[in-house]
Structure formats: structure tokens, C-alpha cells
Amino acid sequence: MRHFVLFLAVIFFGLFLAVLNRSDSQSGSGVPTLRVFGYASFTGKWGAGPLLKNEFEKSCNCKVEFIEGSDSGILLQRLKIEGESLGADLLIGLDQFDLAKATSEQSWRKLSLGELNVYESVKPALVNSYFVPYDWGTLTFVARKNESAKLPESLDDLLESEWTRKIALEDPRTSSPGMQFLNWVVRSKGEQEGFEFIKKMMSQVHSFAPTWSAAYGLFTNKQAKLVYSYSTSPLYHKFEEKNDDYISLKFKEPLAVQFEFMGIPEFCRNCDLAEKFVNLMLSPQGQKIIMEKNYMFPVMKGVAENTEFAALMEEVQPMDQVEIPSSAEVDRLLKKWTELRRGDIN
Amino acid sequence: MSYVENLVRNYGDFALDIPQWEILDKGVTVLWGPSGAGKTSVFRILLGLEDCPGMRWTFQGEDLGKLKSPDRRLGVVFQTLDLFPHMTAEQNILFAARARKIEPQRARKHLEQLSSDLRMKAFLRRPASVLSGGEKQRVAIARALMGEPRLLLLDEPFSALDQELREDSRQLVAHLIDERKIPTLLVTHDPRDVEVLADKISIIKSGRIVEEKASLS
């Protein structure tokens, strides 16, 4: 009996050690470690993170370690709760709706990046001296070509019967793109009319998914004909899957813009390295990696030119004013959204 | 003599109220009564499986009521027999010896004696789960006796057996108790058990001992 338990214990600890061996080999070795806190699809194997890390480690005489969180909302909560003990030197992946909260809950280092050669549409996002955007994208509905005779061209078109129960949306309470949609409608139509429109949209929507990936899964699985996603989404299918069936829709209303920001917490340990990493992400090399892996537009000029990203960037019509809403404003809009979805399931 | 005093407990919709009761320290005392009279509750309280604060049970000068169930050194056979199904008949019986920390050699000897008295040799190595009703019952009795109890408590031990087997079993148990001179409390509602086994009968109704009498025989 004892031998049997011992045998199992040895196997288990063998496995455990094998896994630990990998964990340990990642850190240590005497050089400083830059800890970058980001969301999974950025830091994961297929994201931009690993390529940026390789590029950075070539010249920094340091190690880059990614710390993953599920999304920007959860990232911020972790930062708030764990604070300095998290040891994050750089935070990646906040959008404009997170900035007010991030600023009120944490102290951040001022970034001195000088004059940045960014696109016009990015300039409004540079107003904050603690955070700098590293990519951006417009959000719109994505559809399959040839699936429908007439694709929507305005928000009101979404109310047509063809789209009844055929639209995959994200819930703004749990997802950034969901929040973008809410903001897009309110900004395009005004608050009162916007919420009335959303009320009508309720019967058009297939589902309010908790995450972008769940909504997109419903769309690629053909449960929904339209999904609220990024204008650049079809490029992923085109480049990676060699599939040209997807199209992002142009709308009469200027599209919502999402910026992804990065910032350095005041309690950073390797602050200089963090700044260098920020510079890498804004360099042509870094911007190219981000564009190609994240499928988002670069913020800096000179990278997208002569690519399909540039062509698309020309086509999209983003909102002129990108405001950074306060936490109270976000809460107020969400409260109104919750009001609309109030009631018994039936 | 063995006296139970102040066996009083309120269950809400039912109450036990036995101010004084004598259990023979030789021979068989039968607690007889209809279903719902409180027999099983009395049985469980005597075993120490249910609390009964204030009860005294003087057995040969010692107050068993103050002791925990294992320290009362009682042998018990429940109506459901409750053999350990993952063990053989023999292992079931020897479990009781280990529980009472009886020396293995002595336990082995005792087992042989019991298996001969209760005619168990043929099925001693069989798993308890495959034994017949009669066999199970004999194993349960042997297990109760293995721990060398000061008193044997039997709760409707024959009720699960068919008519013919029941009679045979009664005779066997009567013989065993008589031979080993072990005081026994038998809880039953079957008049035939009373007829064959009882040296004293206590009749319980609605939680009270309403009548006590000597054996009919």
C-alpha cells in the first residue's frame, strides 16, 4: 500500500517539478526583469507580445516577463488590489473608458515621449500625459459577403426585419466593445434618442455576449449574421485563413474608435526599461508587429502605408472627437443600460 | 441487577418517560410493544447513540449512563443487521475483536468457538454481501458476541427472516444465550419471540413501560 502511494507521489512531484523548472527558467539569471502586465490575447503565444519581447531582449540586457489578465477591467482591478506587490512595470491594454478609473485609482509616471508622428485621428488620444496609445481601431458591424442582399448602412438599418435576432452584440457591463457600442449609439443619436434606439435594438439582437470572443464565436458559427467587432476583423480572416468572405460595414454615422493605451505605474521597479519598452512599441518595428498580430491600426505614421491596413484606414470614418469619459459618466450610462434590460426573463 | 432510572426524553411529537425499569442481568429481558411505542428510541438511548441527560443505568454497580457508547461494552444486533458488505463474514467478526482490542490469538479461538456454535464454518470466508438472510443474521450475532459484551442488545433480530428460518434462528439464539450466560435485552413486537426467549417481559406503549411480568414459560 505504502509503495503504491509513494509511487503516485513520486510521479506527481516529478510532473510538478517539470512544470516548475520551466517557471524558474523564465526568471532569474541575474539580469533585471521587466514585468509587463497585459491581456491574454496580446501577451499570449499568438499575440504581439512574444515578438516584442524577443525584439526588446535583443538589446536591453534584461528579461521581459508578461503577466496576464483576462481583460482591461480585470487588469485594473488586479492592479488596484495587488498594487505594488504585483510588481508591474508597465500596463498594456487600457481603453479610453478605463482611463478615468485608472487615473483615479493609481499613480502613474508622466511619459515624456516628445513629438509623436501620429495619425490625425489619434491626436485626440494624446491629451493624457500618463498614457499613450499604441494602437487603435474603429468598431463596426462585420458581416459575411453574399449572405444578405442589402447590408446595413446606418444604425437605423439595423432595425430592419432581416436582422431580427441576427445581431451578436456584447454586453457593455462585461465587455469593452459592448461599451463602445453603447457609446457609439449615444454619441451618434444623442442620449435620449440613442437609448430609444437601443430599446428597439433589443428585439433585433441574437444575444448580448459577455465577451467579444463569445459574440464573435456566435458570428463565425453562423448563429448571427452581424457582429459588433473591429473594422480590421476581416483582415484576420483574409491573411490568416485565406478567407475573403468577411466584410466590415461602413456606416453613415462615424464609427466608434477604440484606443489601446499603455502606462507606467508610479511604483514601477524597472521604470527606465518600461519607458524603453514603450518606445519600442511606438517604433516602426514595434508598430508593425502590433498591427500584424493584433489586427489593429498603428498609431504612428509610416508603418501601415502600402498595406491593406492603410487602405482600410482611408476608408473608415471615425468619430472626430474622442472623449475620455469620467467613471461617473460610464457608470451613469451603464445604469441606464441595466434599466433597459431590467425585467423578468421570459 | 441492572436498573435504568429516569429514561426521559422529549422528541416534540413523542416523549419517552420511563422513571424506573429493571433489565435482568441474567437471562433475556424482552421489551415488547407495537410499532411507534418507542422501543427503538429506548434501544438507541441504552446504546448511547442518542443523548438522554439525567438517565442512570446501574449495571452491576457501575453507572453505564455516564459512559460513552464504546465504553458501555455492549454487543448489538440491529434489525438491519448492518454487516460490513466489503468484508467477509470472518472479517466482520474479527473487526469487533480489534475494536475491543482483544488479543488476536484469543480472538481467533473465540471465533472458532462461535463459528462452531452458530454453524458458520461453511460461509466464514464469503463476502458478507452475498450471504443469505439467515447467514447474515448469525454473523451479526457472532460479531456482537465477539467483543465479549457485558450485555447483548437485539433489535428485532429475526424480523428480516422468513418464517421457517426465524424459528430455527430463535432456537439457536436461545441456546447460545443460555449456554454463554450472557444477559440480553431483546426488543421485539413479535409475540413468538417473547414466547421462546423471554425471562422477563416489559411492555412499552406510547413511550411508557405499562406492564412488567415474568416469562410465560
Place this chain on the structure above:
Amino acid sequence: MNLRSLLRIGLVLFFLFPFIFLLTQFRISESPDIEELLWAFRNSFSQAFLSALGSLVLGVWASLALLSGSDSGGRRRFLKVMCLFPNFLPPLFILLAALNFLNPFPMGLTGISLVHIVMNFGLVAVLMTETIEVRLGGVTELAYVEGAGRWQFMTQVFLPVLRKDFLHIFLFVFVICFGSFSVPLIVGGIHGTTVEVLIYEKIRMSGDWGAAVVLALLQSVFIFLISFVAFRGPVPALQKITNLSLIKNSSGAVLIIAVMGAIALSYAQGLYRGLTQPIAWTIFTDDLWQATLGTVVLGLSVGICCYLGLLLIAYCSPKSWFERFLTGYVAPSTALACFSVLIVGPNEGVIPFIKIPLAITLLSLSSLYRMGWSTELQALRSQAQISYSMGASSWQIFTEIIFPQVTTRAGFLSGLAAVWACGDYAVSRILAHRDLSLGMMTETLMSGYRLNHAILMSSLIVVVAGLCFAFFVGGSRVLRRKFSP
């Protein structure tokens, strides 16, 4: 105070830890919006109630089909594997399968309940099969011999004797569905907001942890009260397995094969799409081996923790208040429980490999208890009592009587927990700093357009989870043999 009392208190504190800890960490700034809370509760309750009822009815029906095969026969084993299949897949895949096969899908209460039923009725069937065998075998045989009709038996014996077991299983599914997050949002239609969604919203959007803890606490108290009312009164005595001819019914096999077959087919289609894409191979990176190893370690750690936890509960039972607590206890929402574990102590190096199994154990152990562990322990109560009155010590009772008879069930339940752990990403994503397991990698793939690759990778989860499950089921049998007297 003896060792068992100390262990009991230790276990209760372990379960209550997230609540106690979070309540001391976060200030409750304002009282919750009662109106909002009420309808969210109504929604959580109604969908959980229907889901649990449907899972129970279909599960019992399917269990009669499982009973019609012999215990060790290939037919029963096949149906059992089919029944357990949804446990091996991420919930989103089952949801997509359900949506594939029912078009248009009935969004709203019906839709939520349908998806939950598809996810749970198979497991209920497996659990009920074992319960029916343990509880009803002897009675059924007697009724069969005495010529009772099926209907008469069902109404006069089957339902009354199994009433408490039905309640346990009902509560088990009810609790899972009450805390369900994605399904009500995706298929709930316009009003798919539940308490769990409100909790998440409070954390993610408002960062109002105090309010989130209050909601979770109210949710737990509510379920505790339900269980308290439901489980009054004694449990019927147990019988032993023999002949179950009177209640066997093969028709449930059609249900199992139809539903599980549909899920399997939809999953296979996803796999095919994943495999035929030009970049299918990109999932086979050097990290894959490491993640596979990580998954094995997580699965085994959670399985071992749950196995030990279940045995510890067995050692600490019976105790009325303790059992009541375990029956009614509901862990706070995943995010809250994980954050409470996250805040305590460091999170570097090996720590996630300790914290993740602990958090998953904290979240699953009470479910495992309701899934049949309590029934298993009750079944042995009279044996334990008789051993106790014979003078056996609690250790002797545990090692010689309880352990050999419950280890197989503990193996099955901890195997299931291991399966859940292999597919987990929600807990790991909060507690780990990088993709440690296949579950996390699958989620990463999904969050970057690669749904079909995620399905492809999840097939590896199915394999690893299957191995972990087999390890616990097989290992517990070996332990039983070794421990048998």
C-alpha cells in the same frame, strides 16, 4: 476539543474564508439597489429552478436507461461516457452546439434552461443511476416479485424513497445554474440579467467590491435557506443492489444518444474546420507541451485536493450542523473567490500552482458533496454507528469501514473535479500570470479570432481530462483493493 471537531471547524473556515476575508477588506459603502436586486434574483431563481427541474426529470429518465445495462457491461459504459461528455468541453462549445441544432433557438428562459439541461442532465443520469441502485435495489426486487405494477411502484416507492436524493441532485444543479454567467447573457434574450452578472458588473465596471461581496453573500444566504427548508426530516433507510427489472427502461438511451450525439457532431465539425484551416499547425508551439504538462498537474492537484477534502468530510461526519452547512453552502462568485485567494500572500513562481488548485477545490467541493457524497456517507451511517458501539475508534471506523466503501465514489467525484480543472480558464486567468494550461491557451485562442483552433486545442483538453479522470477512478479502485481487509 477533539481532532475531529478541530478539522470540522477548519473545513468550515476554509469554505467561509472568501466571505470573511473580503468583508474585512472592503468597505460596504451603500446598501444595494433592492429593486434591481429583486428582479435579478427572480431571474436567477426562475432559470435555475427550471434548469434543475428539467435536468432532474431528463436525468432520471436517462438513468433508467443506464440501469438497463449490466453494471460492468459495454452498453452502460458507453452511455455513461456519453452522459459525462459535456463535462469535458468548455461551456461555450456546448452552447454553440445547442444553437446549431435548434434553429431558431428559443431565447429567454426556455433557452437558458435548455442549455443548462443539455449541460447537466447526463451527469444527473450517472449520479441517479448509482443512487437508485444503492437505495432501491432490494425494494424493487421485492415489489417485482410481489407483482407490483410499474406505475404503482413509481408513485408509491420510487418517488417517496428517493425524495431526498432528488432534492440533493436538484439543489446541486440549481446552485450551478443560479451562479451561471455566460449562458443567461448569451441566450437570455432582452432580460438575461442575473445576480452573477450584477456581481461581475460591480467588480469590473464600478470596482465596487463591497457591493459585489454583499450581493454574493445575499446569494449564498438565499441558497442556504432553500437547502435548510428542503432538507428537514430524516433520510429513508438504504437498501442493497439486486434486481432492478421493474424500473429499467431503455427509452432514455435514445435521449442520451440524440443529445450527446448532437454535441459530439457539432464538436467534430468544429474540429474538422480547425484541422482544415491552413494555419492549424500554429497551435503546436513549444509552449503546448508545457501547457499540457501544466494541465496534467492542475488536474491532478485539484483531483487530489478534492479527494482528500471528500475523505476529510467523511472523517468529520456525521455531525448534523456540519452536514447542513455543507449542503447549503455556496461559494461566492468565481471572481470574488479568486480575488480573495489572490490577495493573500505572494503570487510568484510556484504559488499559482498552489493557489489555483485550492481555489478550484474551494469552488467545487460543496458541489461534489451535493453530487452524491452526502448520500454515500448517509448510506454508511448505521455501519459506523454499530462500529462505534462495538468500541471501534473513529480512526478504525474511518480506515476499515468508511474508506474502503467510499473511495470509489470519491475517485469518481474527484475525477470529475479534475476534468473541470483541466478545462478551467476563469480561475486560472485571475490567479496565474501566464498561460499555464490548455484551458487558458484555448481561451487565449478564442479571444484572438481563433475559435476553430480553440476547438482543436480543446480536443487535447478532452484527452488530458480523460486521462486524469481515469487516473482517479482507477486509482481509487486500487486504493480500495489495497485497503480492503
